[in-house]
Amino acid sequence: MTGTLYGVGVGPGDPDLITLKALKILRTTPVVAYLAADAAESLARAIAAPHLPGGQAEVVIRVPMRTDPTPGQAVYDRAAEELAAHLEAGRDVAVLCEGDPLLYGSFQYLLNRLAGRAEVRVVPGVTSLTAASAAALAPLASRNDALAVLPAPLDAGVLRDRLRAADAAVIVKLGRHLPKVRAVLDELGLLHRAVYVERVSMDGQRILPLAQVDGPAPYFSMILVPR
Amino acid sequence: MTGTLYGVGVGPGDPDLITLKALKILRTTPVVAYLAADAAESLARAIAAPHLPGGQAEVVIRVPMRTDPTPGQAVYDRAAEELAAHLEAGRDVAVLCEGDPLLYGSFQYLLNRLAGRAEVRVVPGVTSLTAASAAALAPLASRNDALAVLPAPLDAGVLRDRLRAADAAVIVKLGRHLPKVRAVLDELGLLHRAVYVERVSMDGQRILPLAQVDGPAPYFSMILVPR
Numbered sequence: 001m002t003g004t005l006y007g008v009g010v011g012p013g014d015p016d017l018i019t020l021k022a023l024k025i026l027r028t029t030p031v032v033a034y035l036a037a038d039a040a041e042s043l044a045r046a047i048a049a050p051h052l053p054g055g056q057a058e059v060v061i062r063v064p065m066r067t068d069p070t071p072g073q074a075v076y077d078r079a080a081e082e083l084a085a086h087l088e089a090g091r092d093v094a095v096l097c098e099g100d101p102l103l104y105g106s107f108q109y110l111l112n113r114l115a116g117r118a119e120v121r122v123v124p125g126v127t128s129l130t131a132a133s134a135a136a137l138a139p140l141a142s143r144n145d146a147l148a149v150l151p152a153p154l155d156a157g158v159l160r161d162r163l164r165a166a167d168a169a170v171i172v173k174l175g176r177h178l179p180k181v182r183a184v185l186d187e188l189g190l191l192h193r194a195v196y197v198e199r200v201s202m203d204g205q206r207i208l209p210l211a212q213v214d215g216p217a218p219y220f221s222m223i224l225v226p227r
Numbered sequence: 228m229t230g231t232l233y234g235v236g237v238g239p240g241d242p243d244l245i246t247l248k249a250l251k252i253l254r255t256t257p258v259v260a261y262l263a264a265d266a267a268e269s270l271a272r273a274i275a276a277p278h279l280p281g282g283q284a285e286v287v288i289r290v291p292m293r294t295d296p297t298p299g300q301a302v303y304d305r306a307a308e309e310l311a312a313h314l315e316a317g318r319d320v321a322v323l324c325e326g327d328p329l330l331y332g333s334f335q336y337l338l339n340r341l342a343g344r345a346e347v348r349v350v351p352g353v354t355s356l357t358a359a360s361a362a363a364l365a366p367l368a369s370r371n372d373a374l375a376v377l378p379a380p381l382d383a384g385v386l387r388d389r390l391r392a393a394d395a396a397v398i399v400k401l402g403r404h405l406p407k408v409r410a411v412l413d414e415l416g417l418l419h420r421a422v423y424v425e426r427v428s429m430d431g432q433r434i435l436p437l438a439q440v441d442g443p444a445p446y447f448s449m450i451l452v453p454r
Contacts, residue, residue, distance in 0.1 A: 009357070016248035019353060021241065100357040103374075108366040115364065122361035124353050126246060130236070130327040134349035137342065139335040144400075146389050147330075147376040154371055162373050165392035173371075 002118045003031075003087040006094040007101035007111065009125015010047045013202035013220075017126045018051060025123060026051050029094040031086045033059035033079070035106055043220075044096035059083065059093075063106070073109070080113035087118040100125045104151070104172065128222065129170050132197040136207050138226045141168050145227050152177035152223075159184050169225040174217040181223060182210060195224045229345045230258075230314040233321040234328035234338065236352015237274045240429035240447075244353045245278060252350060253278045256321040258313045260286035260306070262333055270447075271323035286310065286320075290333070300336070307340035314345040327352045331378070331399065355449065356397050359424040363434050365453045368395050372454050379404035379450075386411050396452040401444040408450060409437060422451045 006025050011017035018026075026032070026048055036042035042060070061079040064072075086093050101107035101122050111120055129149065133140045141147040148166035150159060151173045159181065163169055171181055185191045194210035198221040210223055233252050238244035245253075253259070253275055263269035269287070288306040291299075313320050328334035328349050338347055356376065360367045368374040375393035377386060378400045386408065390396055398408055412418045421437035425448040437450055 007361075009353075009361075011246070012351075014248065016251070017246050017351065019238070019244050019246055020250070021243035023247070024243070100353075100361075102360045102364075102366040103357055104368055104370075104372075105366075108369055111364065111366070120364060122364060124239075124244065124357040124361040126236075126327075126351050126353055127357060130330055130351040130354060133329045134234075134236075134327075134351040137329075137338065137347060137349060139329040139332075139338070141331055141376065142335055143331075144378040144380050145331075146378070146381065146385075148393070149368065149374040149376070151371040151373070154373065158373075162392050165389050166375070 001090050003090050003092040004119045004121060005083065005087060005110070005114050006092065007097055007107040007120070007122040008094045009097050009100045009123055010044055011126040012099055012128040012131040012200050013047060015047055015050045017131065017201060018047070019123065019125065022123050022125065023051055025094050027053050029056065029092045031057045031059065031091050031093040032096055033061060033083060033093060034096040035061045035063050037063055044098045047098060048096050076109040076113060080110055083110065084114060084117055087114070097125065099127045103127055128200050129172070132200045132222055132224055135200050135205065136195050136197055136224060138195055138224050140170065140224070140226065142227070152181050156180055156184050160188065163188055163190065163225070168227040171223040171225070173219070174221045174223065175219050176216040178213065178215070178217040182213070185210065185225065190225055193225055195226070197222055197224060228317050230317050230319040231346045231348060232310065232314060232337070232341055233319065234324055234334040234347070234349040235321045236324050236327045236350055237271055238353040239326055239355040239358040239427055240274060242274055242277045244358065244428060245274070246350065246352065249350050249352065250278055252321050254280050256283065256319045258284045258286065258318050258320040259323055260288060260310060260320060261323040262288045262290050264290055271325045274325060275323050303336040303340060307337055310337065311341060311344055314341070324352065326354045330354055355427050356399070359427045359449055359451055362427050362432065363422050363424055363451060365422055365451050367397065367451070367453065369454070379408050383407055383411050387415065390415055390417065390452070395454040398450040398452070400446070401448045401450065402446050403443045405440065405442065405444040409440070412437065412452065417452055420452055422453070424449055424451060
């Protein structure tokens, strides 16, 4: 009898944006795991904190963060082995994931490694995309709009082409790429429509026209380009 | 003192995929409103049903459905006036929205009409996109993937161009457009990657390779094209 591996979306930041389904798993699972950058606190752990009953074992997966996080696969190899030991001992494991586990989430690297060794279930979560749209009261797409979700690290030329092939867009993973993205949007005549959203649903949330934003942005920020 | 208008995402179908934030609003708001097609039951109302305390006033917004629903704006004009009467009497109103209120949702038509007359707040919900990805254990996007969300009613040529400009895609609003979409994916060499998901998180959920699906699909179905 092996345990079940759960990928649990805990939402974009506000602990009240967790689902009942995620909550039930957090309250009953004996092992929780989560990623944390170097010595930093884990955002997923912080979001889940008010909901954890206490007494569960915790596995911290330390990921070396660079400006664009592309940690070596060895981190996930080791983490998968640590989780496998719990699963093979019959203990369910919940991996806490900010936003949704499978939309730009690292859970997929654990899923790839453990899918053949234990039952895996994924609980979808509210993404920062829809949370930003809600906070800004800016509809993302309607009717037959094509919506593009684009990571800011893409080359300016690629971003330009992808934006031209969409009616509306969300640009994620901003960080130091904000000036480049802003220039591309300006060139395409889209700057006046673009909304900058930082730390959505968390303390310090900021929403303002992109035209008023200069310089680099924190990692937890994005740009909405509604139709 | 006018009331507050809430657009409340109730998630893709499973009542446990509602957020705590939505739940708190449903339990305390004196008026709930929802769309329903002609004489049919409202899906959003059905999802919220286990969570409603009873005793609230209900406003049914009857929308004439065609294969591609593009109801006349008069429906929303009338609904906005009915909700405005509650708001102006000081009563909060929660509009129940399947999935997320602002991602292909009709709530934006009420938001447009009422934003100047009452405070409006939107509670984001789990979308059917991430729910389908979770159910199929199919990651939607990772690293710097460009993700396209495309409505199936788009012309075949437009779909082809948009799919060429993306690393991964979700095709929504399938219905009678499934054979056209399937043909486009086949032409682009993407059919083997495409996953068909019907009634995600609800009774009768079906997940299978698109290559095994023929003919038209129900409205609540989509195609995932993971990278």
